Amino acid sequence: MTIPEPRLDSLYQQLILEHYRSPRNRGEVEDPDAQVHLHNPTCGDEILLSLRVRDGRVAEVRFTGQGCSISQAAASMMTQLVTGRPLDEVPALAARFTEMMHGDAEAARDRSMGDLRALAGVSRFPVRVKCALLAFEALQEATRNVENPVPEE
Amino acid sequence: MSGSAGTTATDTRATTPDPEVLRRDFPALHQEVHGKSLVYLDNAATTQKPRSVLDALQLYYTRDNANVHRGIHELSRRATEAYEGARRKVAAWIGAPDPAEVVWTRGTTDGINLVASAWGMEHLGEGDEILLSVLEHHSNLVPWQLLARRTGARLRYLEIDDDGEWVLDDLPRLVSERTRIAALSHVSNALGTINPVEAVVEQVRARSDAVILVDGAQAAPLLPVDVRALGVDFYAFSGHKMCGPTGIGALWGRRDLLEAMEPYQGGGEMIALVDRYASTWADLPHKFEAGTPNIAGAVGMGAAVDYLASVGRDRILALEQELVSYALERLRDVPGIRIFGPRAVERRSGVIPFTLAAAHPHDVSTIVDMEGVAIRAGHHCAQLVMRHYGTPATARASFYIYNTRDDVDRLVEALGEVLRIFA
Numbered sequence: 063m064t065i066p067e068p069r070l071d072s073l074y075q076q077l078i079l080e081h082y083r084s085p086r087n088r089g090e091v092e093d094p095d096a097q098v099h100l101h102n103p104t105c106g107d108e109i110l111l112s113l114r115v116r117d118g119r120v121a122e123v124r125f126t127g128q129g130c131s132i133s134q135a136a137a138s139m140m141t142q143l144v145t146g147r148p149l150d151e152v153p154a155l156a157a158r159f160t161e162m163m164h165g166d167a168e169a170a171r172d173r174s175m176g177d178l179r180a181l182a183g184v185s186r187f188p189v190r191v192k193c194a195l196l197a198f199e200a201l202q203e204a205t206r207n208v209e210n211p212v213p214e215e
Numbered sequence: 216m217s218g219s220a221g222t223t224a225t226d227t228r229a230t231t232p233d234p235e236v237l238r239r240d241f242p243a244l245h246q247e248v249h250g251k252s253l254v255y256l257d258n259a260a261t262t263q264k265p266r267s268v269l270d271a272l273q274l275y276y277t278r279d280n281a282n283v284h285r286g287i288h289e290l291s292r293r294a295t296e297a298y299e300g301a302r303r304k305v306a307a308w309i310g311a312p313d314p315a316e317v318v319w320t321r322g323t324t325d326g327i328n329l330v331a332s333a334w335g336m337e338h339l340g341e342g343d344e345i346l347l348s349v350l351e352h353h354s355n356l357v358p359w360q361l362l363a364r365r366t367g368a369r370l371r372y373l374e375i376d377d378d379g380e381w382v383l384d385d386l387p388r389l390v391s392e393r394t395r396i397a398a399l400s401h402v403s404n405a406l407g408t409i410n411p412v413e414a415v416v417e418q419v420r421a422r423s424d425a426v427i428l429v430d431g432a433q434a435a436p437l438l439p440v441d442v443r444a445l446g447v448d449f450y451a452f453s454g455h456k457m458c459g460p461t462g463i464g465a466l467w468g469r470r471d472l473l474e475a476m477e478p479y480q481g482g483g484e485m486i487a488l489v490d491r492y493a494s495t496w497a498d499l500p501h502k503f504e505a506g507t508p509n510i511a512g513a514v515g516m517g518a519a520v521d522y523l524a525s526v527g528r529d530r531i532l533a534l535e536q537e538l539v540s541y542a543l544e545r546l547r548d549v550p551g552i553r554i555f556g557p558r559a560v561e562r563r564s565g566v567i568p569f570t571l572a573a574a575h576p577h578d579v580s581t582i583v584d585m586e587g588v589a590i591r592a593g594h595h596c597a598q599l600v601m602r603h604y605g606t607p608a609t610a611r612a613s614f615y616i617y618n619t620r621d622d623v624d625r626l627v628e629a630l631g632e633v634l635r636i637f638a
Contacts, residue, residue: 130577
């Protein structure tokens with residue numbers, strides 16, 4: 063079986079480029095409940111994610127950092143999606159998005175993924191998948207830090 | 216390809232070799248990638264291999280395969296001869312006076328670690344200093360960081376200016392009697408700077424008794440290296456960046472230093488006599504070659520040296536710089552481009568790092584890949600260089616002897632596609 067060539071327009075959809083140019087929730091949350099700094103050691107992508115929780119929900123989540131269009135758009139779309147959502151939904155959303163990045167067609171059609179669906183084409187570019195996952199990894203770590211806070215000295 | 220590296224072959228190529236002709240020798244260059252003919256511009260990471268190297272590997276395994284320096288039998292004799300013959304070729308390539316001073320390694324990284332461990336652990340202590348430069352590849356930084364942590368030595372850094380050139384004026388401040396080792400690259404992998412190693416050697420010698428190690432990974436494929444003329448103590452390089460196989464490299468060291476050093480690893484091959492509680496070491500270079508070595512790799516690296524010698528040891532640099540000069544001229548017209556490294560072409564290797572204002576290097580790399588053009592994006596194992604320029608990553612096109620002006624044109628066209636998508 064020959065696998066058709068992945069196409070660039072499936073990767074660089076307008077919605078991705080739009081989030082890249084005008085990212086949502088860029089910056090730092092004032093007085094955050096958790097703050098996570100993650101690196102992608104192979105390529106140098108970097109994200110600083112800060113999170114504020116109110117009544118068990120994501121009250122505010124913001125990011126700064128540097129990276130390619132995929133990592134920046136994914137961070138923008140992710141923050142948009144999870145703002146206002148219960149914190150305990152985060153692992154399931156992250157898992158669903160990871161499935162999408164691994165080529166799961168059903169996950170790619172899942173409306174609960176919001177704008178992140180535009181990133182479905184990334185699964186055809188395996189070396190770029192880690193770029194798309196970085197933001198969710200940071201959010202999951204931040205969520206864990208809120209749930210199990212590191213005791214202060 | 217052309218025949219041996221003999222005088223006749225060299226004489227018939229009195230003019231500059233033609234990349235169009237050389238490319239025929241490299242099977243991997245003749246393929247389609249994503250439906251486009253491949254343009255391979257990631258040579259600073261690894262070069263492609265000529266047919267003669269692939270044949271040498273095949274011939275070794277199909278005819279001569281045996282362990283070296285072990286058996287009395289015919290195959291072992293042939294394998295040993297091929298292995299030691301390759302050592303002589305590799306020694307000659309860098310002007311090493313004696314092949315016994317050339318130790319086979321897994322590559323440049325392995326050679327540097329060998330010196331850091333076998334020389335450094337014996338000679339460095341609290342308060343001693345190691346001189347490095349911010350241009351170094353991680354393979355010439357991290358082994359010294361490990362050594363410093365174990366011995367209490369300090370790292371000192373030679374800085375670079377905005378052209379990617381060492382700030383030599385700082386040397387008097389950086390080098391003193393405390394300096395025990397200076398470990399510096401001959402050619403930068405991240406910027407392509409051809410470094411003035413001779414000038415540093417002079418200053419280091421004048422101010423210290425430091426041992427000088429040169430990382431020659433990017434230089435050995437490019438320059439007519441002469442370790443004696445350079446006046447250094449160790450020179451490490453890799454086979455795979457000069458048309459040879461991966462997993463093989465060589466470390467040249469001054470005989471008196473190598474002889475005084477303890478072994479790097481223990482095992483078979485590196486011993487003279489083994490007793491219950493102690494052993495004595497084999498002569499150079501075998502003292503540093505514990506275990507069955509990468510015999511086929513060594514044979515392949517010897518064949519790679521033969522190939523490059525047939526191209527002309529003194530012509531490779533000119534060939535590269537001619538193409539780089541064309542590439543710089545074409546690339547300068549790309550909107551929003553920033554090109555890193557020395558301004559003068561004669562100070563540059565075949566490496567051209569750049570960024571585009573419109574798109575991140577990873578996006579650039581993905582898009583040009585879909586156009587069949589292979590370049591690298593990232594920090595190029597040189598995060599200190601990236602930090603100097605305040606950029607987390609660059610795109611890097613790196614050329615070698617088989618690249619043509621067409622390849623440059625294809626790159627420029629592919630960058631046009633990047634600009635179209637990110638318009």
